[in-house]
Amino acid sequence: MARKVSTTRKAVMTALAWGIAIVIFFPILWTILTSFKTEADAIASPPRFLDFDWTLQSYAEVQSRSNYFSHFLNSVIIALGSTAVGLLVAIPAAWSMAFQPARRTRDVLMWMLSTKMMPAVGVLIPIYILFQRFGLLDSRVGVLVVLMLINLPIIVWMLYTYFREIPAEILEAARMDGARLWDEIRHVLAPMAVPGIASTALLNVILAWNEAFWTLNLTTANAAPLTTFIAGYSSPEGLFYAKLSAASTMAIAPILILGWFSQKQLVRGLTFGAVK
Amino acid sequence: MATQHQRSLARLMVAPSVILLFAWMIVPLAMTLWFSFQRYNLLDPTQTGFAGFINYTYFLGDPGFWTALWNTLLLVGGVLAVTVAGGIALALLIDQPIWGQGVVRILVIAPFLVMPTVSALVWKNMLMNPTNGLFAYAAQSLGFQPIDFLAEIPLLSIIIIVAWQWLPFATLILLTSLQSLDSEQMEAAEMDGASAWSRFRFLILPHLNRAITVVILIETIFLLNVFAEILVTTNGGPGYESTNLTYLVYSLALLQFDVGGASAGGIVAVILANIVALFLMRGIGKALD
Incomplete structure (x- = not known):
């Protein structure tokens, strides 16, 4: 039986929810609007909401002055690269923990989770010095590896919770039928595992794209992804x-879109499968 | 039954992850520990050798440390309080029958998807700036003196920015948990004349318990490491007013090049995080089962 709700109550709640949602979203909306203004309109007092001359001038200037696209590309390479390598390392681990759990599997998983508790500054100095010695400072490979490592526990956990939902009996049955390991993987496992792997990849791309401790400390110019590039606007260009708004809008747009489509996976991945 | 062969294959499959994570944790941590007992300053290569506990007494004796420790606690505690309380309220509201629920959800989670340097700079320049910011304009049009947020109340301003980033996370998790609440139970309670408050207190809150634990754990992990927001807004200032432990160690290491002192600070941060973790892992161990 559906709960009967008076229209008045629904209207009040709707107004309240929309009001709060718009307040929360406002800084982003304001950034997007400002990115289409001229600098003069951007600081006009009183502020102009929609009645300004819409222009793409700021976008063009950001690109021509600072080679914005190369930083965008760095973000793409680092986010996708660290995700791909992370999956490569994590899939076998999560797979075997889900289907061949050993006595210590639970401890290993909890230990992996606990590595996330280590503050980044505890290892900042050695990593910085090692990177300096091996010429990895401001290199895409260096940041890519570090981001892969910091997100590895989340990838393993998330894959583990997905793989655990695949019924083991299906594997047994395929084996009984004499399927070789490769056939087993290709025809039985892959179709069932792909959605979980895709969700994991999506979450990891979001996390890597927005990561702002290691990227800020380990990159300066050539390998700088958007996090570092935008930090350069702290003064006085800000x-x-x-x-600032045009650069910011381009930096957040891909992830806003990805994130809106993957709210469920976000919840599951970030809570290590505890909330679905 | 798993054969011997299968078991060793399983171990082989787990090995790369475990070895990589172990190397990532242990090697640099051991180096930090080693440096923390050395005289090691990148600006002064003549200073070498065993330092004993000098780096630790120096770091712990620095008034900056106690301020940073206190700021860290205020930052983590403040943001947790705002996001958990706000998240519960917001999740309850969005869970009501309303028009356009999907769009409301999308708008509310958006801040969480914005990279920290962007959120911090947008707040700093376009909202909190004392001359051109929107808040200053709002204050002036209401006849108040605009506040220079990041100079006058730097830590509170950073708490506001970080809470804005994490409120969506708490809301999203709590909303997901709320939607799995048994609606029949709620209706039964309503029929029995249970007040809204007692339904919340005795039905909803216990149901959300696990999700709240998870929110606190995950947020604490990230909030102890807040860095970019401080770097691009206040640089920890004025003085140490908005410096947290992460930022203090960073500034010792990469701004003052005092490797020994910064390493001691890093080890102190690790120890403190472990104390926090000890409490949290107990709660989370139960929640993940």
Whole structure:
């Protein structure tokens, strides 16, 4: 039986929810609007909401002045690369823990989770010095590896919770039928595992794209992804609101879109499968 | 039954992850520990050799440390309080029958998807700036003196920015948990004349318990490491007013090049995080079962 709700109550709740949602979203909306203004309109007082001359000028300037696209590309390479390598390492581990759990599997999983508790500054100095010695500072490979390592526990956990939902009996049956390991993987496991792997990859791309401790400390120019590039606007360029907004809008747009489509996976991945 | 062969194959499959994570944790941590007992300053190569506990007494005796420790606790505690309480309220509201629930959800989770350097700079320049920011304009049009947020109340301003980033996370997790609440039970309670408050207190809150634990754990992990938001807004200042432990160790290492002192700070941070973890892991161990 559906609960009967008076229309008045629904209307009030709707107004309240929308009001709060718009307040929360406002800084992002304001950034997007400002990115289409001229610098003069951007700091106009009183502020202009929609009645300004819409222009793409700031976008063009951000690109021509600072080679924005190369930083965008760095973000793409680092986020996708660290995700791909992470999956390569984590899939076998999660797979075997889900289907061949040993006595210590649970401890190993909890230990992996606990490595996330280690503060980054505990290892910042050695990593920095090692990177310096081996010429990895400001290199894409270096950041890619570090981001892969910090997200590895989340990838293993998330894959583990997905794989555990695949009924083991199906594997047994395929084996009984004499399927070789390769056939087993290709025809039985892959179709069932792909959605979980895709969700894991999605979450990891989001996390890697937004990671802002290691990227800020280990990159300066050549390998700098968008996090580092935008940090360069802290002063005094940040006072050019339209350009700051244009650079920011381009930096957050891909992840906003990805994230909106993957709310469920976000919950599951970030809670290590505890909330679904 | 798993054969011997299968078992060793299983171990082989887990090995790369375990070895990589172990190397990532142990090697640098051991190096940090080693450096923390050395005289090691990148600006002064003549200073070498065993330092004993000098780096530790120096770090712990620095008034900056106690301020940073206190700021870290305020930052983590403040953001947790705001996001958990706000998240529960917001999740309850969005869970009501409303029009456009999907869009409301999308708008609410958006801040969590924005990279930290962007959120911090947008708040710093476009909202909190004392001359051109929107808050200053709002204050002026209401006849108040605009506040220079990041100079006058730097830590509180950073708490506001970070809470804005994490409120969506708490809301999303709690909403997901709320939606798995048995609605028949709720209706039965309502029929029996249970008040809204007692339904919340005795039905909803116990149901959310696990999700709240998870939110606190995950947020604590990330909040202890808040860095970018401080770097691009206040640089830890004025003085040490908005410096947390992460930022303090960073500034010792990469701004003052005092490797020994920064390493001691890193080890102190690790120990403190472990104390926190000890409490949290107990709660989370239960929640993950």
